[in-house]
Amino acid sequence: MAKSLRTATPEFKFIQPKRYLYQAAQEAIKNYIIENGLKPGDPLPPEIELTRVFKVSRTSVREAVKSLESLGMIEARSGSGLFVKSFSFETLLDHFAYGLAIEAQDLADILQVRFQLEYGMIPMAVEKQTPAQMERLRQIVKRMKQGIKKEKYSAEDDRLFHQTLWENVDNKLMQKILDIFWMIFYQARKRAAIPEPPNLQQMHDLHFEIVEALKEHDVEKAQRSMLTHMKVLEQRLKTPKPEAMRKTVLEAGR
Numbered sequence: 001m002a003k004s005l006r007t008a009t010p011e012f013k014f015i016q017p018k019r020y021l022y023q024a025a026q027e028a029i030k031n032y033i034i035e036n037g038l039k040p041g042d043p044l045p046p047e048i049e050l051t052r053v054f055k056v057s058r059t060s061v062r063e064a065v066k067s068l069e070s071l072g073m074i075e076a077r078s079g080s081g082l083f084v085k086s087f088s089f090e091t092l093l094d095h096f097a098y099g100l101a102i103e104a105q106d107l108a109d110i111l112q113v114r115f116q117l118e119y120g121m122i123p124m125a126v127e128k129q130t131p132a133q134m135e136r137l138r139q140i141v142k143r144m145k146q147g148i149k150k151e152k153y154s155a156e157d158d159r160l161f162h163q164t165l166w167e168n169v170d171n172k173l174m175q176k177i178l179d180i181f182w183m184i185f186y187q188a189r190k191r192a193a194i195p196e197p198p199n200l201q202q203m204h205d206l207h208f209e210i211v212e213a214l215k216e217h218d219v220e221k222a223q224r225s226m227l228t229h230m231k232v233l234e235q236r237l238k239t240p241k242p243e244a245m246r247k248t249v250l251e252a253g254r
Contacts, residue, residue: 021056022063028054029064030073033084044074044082107185107237114181115230118162121169122222128168129214136164137211144204153196153203155186161207202232 029050038044047065051058065082068074075085140161147154159182166175197203206229213222 021060025054025056025060025064026067038084040084040086042084110185111233119226123219124169126217126219141208148200
């Protein structure tokens with residue numbers, strides 16, 4: 001049987017002003033789960049009781065439930081009711097990626113966070129490298145070199161390089177976060193009219209230096225290469241695409 005809400009603390013009954021009612025109900029449900037020490041699989045009170053105690057409409061409660069379901073925090077089972085769900089960082093990070101992709105206004109901030117994470121993980125990457133991983137990194141860098149002749153930048157290889165670089169670091173959450181930041185930066189970069197790498201040789205050399213530093217087990221060298229890589233990216237943030245510049249000139253001449 002679902003636990004009764006009669007023992008809930010009074011704060012659950014008050015809905016804060018200037019907030020959507022479903023958001024307040026959502027917070028109240030989360031507080032109820034925490035205060036009552038509910039675990040995955042434990043039942044929650046039915047919607048009708050949530051409506052009575054929180055003093056909001058059933059529509060607000062349903063919207064709150066749907067929102068918590070989308071976050072992977074609770075589960076609505078047909079014919080059985082509401083239940084606490086096992087928490088997963090995967091669902092949370094997916095929402096996190098969407099939020100940043102929509103609201104990111106300053107790519108420099110995203111780049112700085114990504115750099116600090118990668119820079120700090122270099123010692124672990126050096127320590128945990130394997131021959132198979134090093135060979136994959138060399139193959140990626142080799143393809144980057146081939147791209148120089150074709151004057152073609154491969155975002156896929158760029159992303160794969162960083163994914164491979166951290167694959168042996170025993171922190172799946174960090175790997176997920178880093179990949180999200182890469183995707184956000186890449187997508188937002190296109191929307192913000194930031195140019196592709198103007199110097200493919202330089203891009204190749206920076207990645208090559210990181211691989212060489214790993215091979216030599218040289219943490220400081222790898223970190224220096226990562227720092228240079230970040231500075232090159234920062235410079236690109238300040239350089240608009242040629243078509244964006246032409247648009248600006250045309251608008252100014254009107």
